[in-house]
Amino acid sequence: MTDITVPQLGESVSEATVGAWNFAEGDAVKKDDVLVELETDKVAIEVRAEADGTLAAIVAKEGDTVEIGAKLAELSSGDAAPAKAEDTAEAKAEPAPEPEDTPKAKAETSKDSGKSKPKKDEDGGGGGNVVDASIPEMGESVTEGIVGAWLVDVGAAVKKDQALVEIETDKVAVEVPCPVDGIVAERLAEEGDTVSPGDVIARIREGAGGGAEAPAKADAPKAESKADDAPVKAMPAAKRVAAEHDLDLAKVEGTGKDGRVTKGDALAALKSGGAAPDAAEARREPVKAAMTAPEVTEAQSSEPREERVRMSRLRQTIARRLKEAQNTAAMLTTFNEADMSAIMKARKTHQEAFVAKHGVKLGFMSFFVKACVSALKDIPNVNAEIDGDEIVYKNYYNMGVAVSTERGLVVPVLRDADRLSLADIEKEIVALGAKARDGKLSIEDMQGATFTLSNGGIFGSLLSTPILNAPQSGILGMHKIQERPIAENGQVVIRPMMYLALSYDHRIVDGKEAVTFLVRVKDALEDPQRLLFDI
Structure with missing residues (x-):
């Protein structure tokens, strides 16, 4: 039995707060897996497993204040780890139907050491494993983020390392990459949700053969209609520029990662005349001008006098x-x-x-x-x-x-x-x-x-x-x-x-x-x- 203790926390730092555990008691862990994060007044410290084994007992719970050298957990080694891990996985799977109604519950029941793990297709769709796409580590001391605009829809074909969604943190925007080639089977969080590193945010049906092809065909009209939808491949700043200037992003060539349109691309398109309205819109402009020319009193205005917008991280x-x-x-x-x-x-x-x-x-x-x-x-x-x-x-x-x-x-x-x-x-x-x-x-x-x-x-x-x-x-x-x-x-x-x-x-x-x-x-x-x- 090996004790997992609080490591040195840095100069002049003597105590820390226990964060969320990434494993439960009985889970199998591998050497260097991140077991838990300790939050100090300066940084977050990762506590890793020193060897392969089973997390036998968790001594310090989430929210506890611990000092350097204090015992956090007990790690046992031996051949019993895989069996315990399977039992734990099955035990977690049993109560899944009730909490799986919420994205957070889905993410927690699928959460492992932070790496994507393939599992068998159990939804009746046929062949093709379903692989979890998880939130990556977002940097030192960053423990949560806000889900931004999704870059792909359910049913869309995706390639390995393609960006699925952006997570907005208090420092930078982090992209969640696709773990395998396949089709987006399910999205477990929507824009505006709060997520943490390791949370499962989507499921990808691996490959395009057998049962994995059915969802793609079923959603074919939707996928085709989205194929030319430029905002799907545009940065949020570019979308704002497009909305303000009636710019069709589908006609703008993107220079960003995976061909996405950046703000610079959108501004360049505006300078080159890309924001010019079509003929029908041009014919409507005089009518709009005539309709908006008279002054509108406060009572007649339908626009709200105040608007509340949540501050970004x-x-x-x-x-x-x-x-x-x-x-x-x-x-x-x-x-x-x-x-x-x-x-x-x-x-x-x-x-x-x-x-x-x-x-x-x-x-x-x-x-x-x-x-x-x-x-x-x-x-x-x-x-x-x-x-x-x-x-x-x-x-x-x-x-x-x-x-x-x-x-x-x-x-x-x-x-x-x-x-x-x-x-x-x-x-x-x-x-x-x-x-x-x-x-x-x-x-x-x-x-x-x-x-x-x-x-x-x-x-x-x-x-x-x-x-x-x-x-x-x-x-x-x-x-x-x-x-x-x-x-x-x-x-x-x-x-x-x-x-x-x-x-x-x-x-x-x-x-x-x-x-x-x-x-x-x-x-x-x-x-x-x-x-x-x-x-």
Whole structure:
């Protein structure tokens, strides 16, 4: 008998809360199967089986608070495991008719170690195994998500690894891949349902021969009618663009995964005239205009004056984290301004040669990243963070770049920016921005930043006070470049100026350090040669 105990939970973490068990007592488990997750105030820790065997007893129940070294369960080894596993599976199958009315019950009765498991076709459809499509792991500390729009219908033919549905978490959208080639036999959750990693969300009838072919033929008219239904293969953002502009997505060529239409594809179609109405719609436009021309009083209007829409997981997380930053950090903002003449002149002089050699335009962001890295090396407290009663100094420079998307604000990370050239930085920013807009950012893309840059200037912001991206100690706000009169050598001249704002955690960064940091950034921007000479 082997005891399963609470492992080390990380520095300064002494206890955790037991999450949902992935196995029941008597289940057969294999080495490295995830038995349960322990939730701490920082991350979720997976507890895995140390060897093949049977889960003999569960000591700590879901919701219990446990300390490091406490017993969670007992694992027995031996040949009895397979038999017990079968008995448990049969026992679980007996009461299935009553709870199987709900998607969650179906998912729980089919749930195993998180891997898809084929089972015999028992619905009278004939040959072809039915394989469960399960929710994959969605990243560190992510324990649930919201089911998004389904990309396939029941009865549709699907291929292995084809995306079935998107799960929206508080960080990224995760695709659920199809485990085998076959036909969608059943959907166990609908759009808006809350699901967890390992839950079975659909069942796929493997292959297309024998009984597996019958459902496909029965639903043939429906499948054929859906074949050209573009929204089925479109990202949610693209669907919104189509709905707002009466765009027929069936006529838009998709460049996303599996040929799906992205928001960029939809916008490109609009620019090329893809949203032009057909002849019948064009004839109706004057009639619509005539009908809507008179003012409609409030009493006559049939539209609701209020509308309640549930916040997305990402929006909820953004709101929570921003408020936590305000409540936790002693946040203060200092301002300065930079003359952008030198950078604008350098871009104009070398742009063509830069593009010819590197295949990407020379933008402003690469100069700002380099300037910030240089200043962070001089003022290390701005690149540090507070952990309990300790200060953690970072000897690496991962720049978070705030990007606004249809789903909300995300901050992908430009790693080891001190080792990148201007061209490398521009390429990475373009790639991360495209992934953010297409909803393809991974958890890893947004973890580990030590400092953040936020460019509100692209939206016309002249001045702002950015909020810290906890647990970081500093964030630089960039703003609109605007020509202003300034005094220079006793004369008034017009220069392209940008206001700079540094918000910092006053618990770790003193006012002198914050002001010095911002002056170093200003100097590097106004004289980029300082970066070349490392001064």
